[in-house]
Amino acid sequence: xxxxxxxxxxxxxxxxxxxxxxxxxxxxxxxxxxxxxxxxxxxxxxxxxxxxxxxxxxxxxxxxxxxxxxxxxxxxxxxxxxxxxxxxxxxxxxxxxxxxxxxxxxxxxxxxxxxxxxxxxxxxxxxxxxxxxxxxxxxxxxxxxxxxxxxxxxxxxxxxxxxxxxxxxxxxxxxxxxxxxxxxxxxxxxxxxxxxxxxxxxxxxxxxxxxxxxxxxxxxxxxxxxxxxxxxxxxxxxxxxxxxxxxxxx
Amino acid sequence: xxxxxxxxxxxxxxxxxxxxxxxxxxxxxxxxxxxxxxxxxxxxxxxxxxxxxxxxxxxxxxxxxxxxxxxxxxxxxxxxxxxxxxxxxxxxxxxxxxxxxxxxxxxxxxxxxxxxxxxxxxxxxxxxxxxxxxxxxxxxxxxxxxxxxxxxxxxxxxxxxxxxxxxxx
Numbered sequence: 001x002x003x004x005x006x007x008x009x010x011x012x013x014x015x016x017x018x019x020x021x022x023x024x025x026x027x028x029x030x031x032x033x034x035x036x037x038x039x040x041x042x043x044x045x046x047x048x049x050x051x052x053x054x055x056x057x058x059x060x061x062x063x064x065x066x067x068x069x070x071x072x073x074x075x076x077x078x079x080x081x082x083x084x085x086x087x088x089x090x091x092x093x094x095x096x097x098x099x100x101x102x103x104x105x106x107x108x109x110x111x112x113x114x115x116x117x118x119x120x121x122x123x124x125x126x127x128x129x130x131x132x133x134x135x136x137x138x139x140x141x142x143x144x145x146x147x148x149x150x151x152x153x154x155x156x157x158x159x160x161x162x163x164x165x166x167x168x169x170x171x172x173x174x175x176x177x178x179x180x181x182x183x184x185x186x187x188x189x190x191x192x193x194x195x196x197x198x199x200x201x202x203x204x205x206x207x208x209x210x211x212x213x214x215x216x217x218x219x220x221x222x223x224x225x226x227x228x229x230x231x232x233x234x235x236x237x238x239x240x241x242x243x244x245x246x247x248x249x250x
Numbered sequence: 251x252x253x254x255x256x257x258x259x260x261x262x263x264x265x266x267x268x269x270x271x272x273x274x275x276x277x278x279x280x281x282x283x284x285x286x287x288x289x290x291x292x293x294x295x296x297x298x299x300x301x302x303x304x305x306x307x308x309x310x311x312x313x314x315x316x317x318x319x320x321x322x323x324x325x326x327x328x329x330x331x332x333x334x335x336x337x338x339x340x341x342x343x344x345x346x347x348x349x350x351x352x353x354x355x356x357x358x359x360x361x362x363x364x365x366x367x368x369x370x371x372x373x374x375x376x377x378x379x380x381x382x383x384x385x386x387x388x389x390x391x392x393x394x395x396x397x398x399x400x401x402x403x404x405x406x407x408x409x410x411x412x413x414x415x416x417x418x419x
Contacts, residue, residue: 021331021339022346023324030350033357049361052391056308059300065311066282069275 006035060166064159071113075122083108084126096198096205098134099144100191102127106148107187110155120149137204140197147190155183253407254419260404261320267397268317274310281306297378305383309390316397319405340412347406355399362392 010031017027029048036044055061074080084105091097091104102123109119123145131141153160156176165172198205285299318324331339366388375382411419 017346017350018327019330020342020346021326021328022343022350023319023326025324026351026354027346029354029358030346033353034349045357045361046365048358049365049391052358052362053365053388056312056387056391057304059304062278062282062303062307065275065307066279069279 006039010035058166060162060172063157063162063172067113067115067157067159071115074109074112080105080109080122081126084123088130092208094195094198095202095207096136096140096194097207098127098131099136099140099194099198099205102131102144103148103151103187103190103194106145106151107155107184110151110153110158110183113152115159116149116152119152120145123148131205134208135203135206140194140204144190144194151183151187154179154186156180253411257404257407257419260400264316264320264397264401264404268314268320271310271313272317274306274313278303278306278310298381301376301378302381305381305387309387312390312394313397315394316401319398319401336418337413337416340409343409344406344413347402347409351402351406352399355395355402359392359395359399362388362395366392 013031013034014027017030018024032048033045036048084101087101087104088098091100094100105127106119106123109122113119127145128141131144132138152158156179158176158179161175161179162172164170165175194205281299281303285296285303288299289295315324331342334342366385369385369388374384374388376384408419
């Protein structure tokens with residue numbers, strides 16, 4: 001059993017297994033069992049358990065469940081919803097304002113969660129219907145959400161950088177420090193692009209109309225912006241325990 | 251519907267394993283926050299903190315694996331898979347479970363039991379000896395794979411049903 005055959009076999013097996021819709025973890029595990037047995041016999045199985053224990057015993061990766069908890073808290077508590085509403089009114093008068101709001105919220109989200117999925121899903125649910133309602137072009141709206149989502153792994157803390165630090169032996173702190181500026185530059189570029197595109201083609205991202213802008217006063221917007229996370233001028237009780245209830249009873 | 255009741259019973263095992271072990275995240279958060287404050291603010295790190303964090307984290311993410319499988323939340327690529335009719339999807343699931351899932355989980359259960367048993371027999375202690383629960387944490391591994399096999403069995407029987415009858419059970 002040559003090394004080349006095992007390499008190619010595992011790679012092809014990975015592609016086949018993945019496209020058959022099986023979870024990645026078990027495809028990789030199954031391939032390891034099959035080709036490990038073919039290559040080295042049953043002695044290789046002890047390596048699996050040592051590797052698994054190595055992951056269970058890894059101090060760096062402890063950050064990942066904590067990130068996921070934080071993202072869930074943000075998502076389930078409705079903080080993102082309020083933040084997006086505030087930003088929408090703040091940037092509303094500008095052309096393409098809602099798209100800019102999506103990028104700003106994604107940037108702030110990127111500073112809290114560290115995974116792409118969380119902010120793409122949240123912004124897709126919050127931002128997409130609003131943008132389409134106000135007649136934004138579909139290309140701009142979906143592109144904004146996807147681009148904003150990628151900020152999640154670039155702006156620290158990010159799970160990708162944690163995994164990379166673990167694999168490469170670099171310092172997590174240094175990787176985080178190195179990613180801040182590029183992340184912010186990218187975010188600024190997105191905003192500039194949206195501004196330019198909506199200035200060039202106003203029908204892609206119209207501004208809020210006069211009546212909608214008058215629905216909230218400047219003072220209200222300033223108030224909302226200052227205490228964005230708990231905003232909306234105290235209309236209804238927030239739901240801090242919704243997350244806990246979600247896990248317990250849903 | 252005896253089969254349905256049986257499958258729901260298997261689901262309930264995963265459901266409750268998830269609902270119970272998911273709470274390990276709270277002590278994990280607590281220990282990490284406490285240690286960071288102790289180390290960075292009061293400059294008084296604890297020798298046990300790293301290990302205890304590792305134990306809770308390791309047990310946490312292994313033991314909720316079956317719950318994740320129940321809700322099909324493991325990372326997978328379903329872009330092509332979604333396009334097939336239900337029967338073909340069921341057939342794919344049967345194949346992938348037989349080729350990948352069961353060999354992997356059964357081998358891991360077998361070797362993991364051996365691994366944990368060795369640890370128990372040797373009376374393994376931890377580096378700092380502050381909280382010597384290494385055998386207990388290592389036992390989480392075979393337990394997690396046993397739970398995965400139980401949930402995988404339920405998923406597997408469902409896909410057989412889907413392939414044969416052409417509808418979900």
